[in-house]
Amino acid sequence: ETVMTQSPATLSVSPGERVTLSCRASQSVSSNLAWYQQKRGQAPRLLIYGASTRATGIPARFSGSGSGTEFTLTISSLQSEDFAVYYCQQYNNWPSLTFGGGTKVEIK
């Protein structure tokens, strides 16, 4: 099984700041990585797939990069609605489609 590790676990940020979240895979997942946003009490929402392709309707301030075992989700200028938990997920080494443990982005 491919283990996905996200860091940091919690990030305290002020609105308007640039945010960088990390996701590391225990073995190569090529570019087969997705990112999700989950707000309290809501279902997750797909942000990024293919490591860098924004899903439909996702603002341009969200961008993804990386390949192999190291990935990054960047929010260029954090908006109030972006405070949430972010998860990465690999779909290269299937059938087990594993998620990272999440990074919570909270208000500083």
Next chain:
Amino acid sequence: EVQLVESGGGLVQPGGSLRLSCAASGFSFSSYWMTWVRQAPGKGLEWVANIKQDGSEKYYVDSVKGRFTISRDNAKNSLYLQMNSLRAEDTAVYYCARSSTAPRPNWFDSWGQGTLVTVSS
């Protein structure tokens, strides 16, 4: 508009059974891999099971193998999860999610609102 609506959650005793359902609409259900993902209270997301478009392939996380069964009825646009021999650690919100039209599953682009399963005596 894509809609996924789960039902069937509730309180069940350890060792008991429960059947979750997910009603799909707004897309060609039979063209997609479908998935169940769960989230224990205060915890992260965990993939539980996948089923191929025609139901010919099914995959499970190790912790539920032999206890849970994923199935689908393409004529009814519905996905199911039969959960037997439930344990306290199965307590979670269970989400139905749409995956891929490809020969293999990938990301999850649509999610239901989730249904809560609580396993407790």
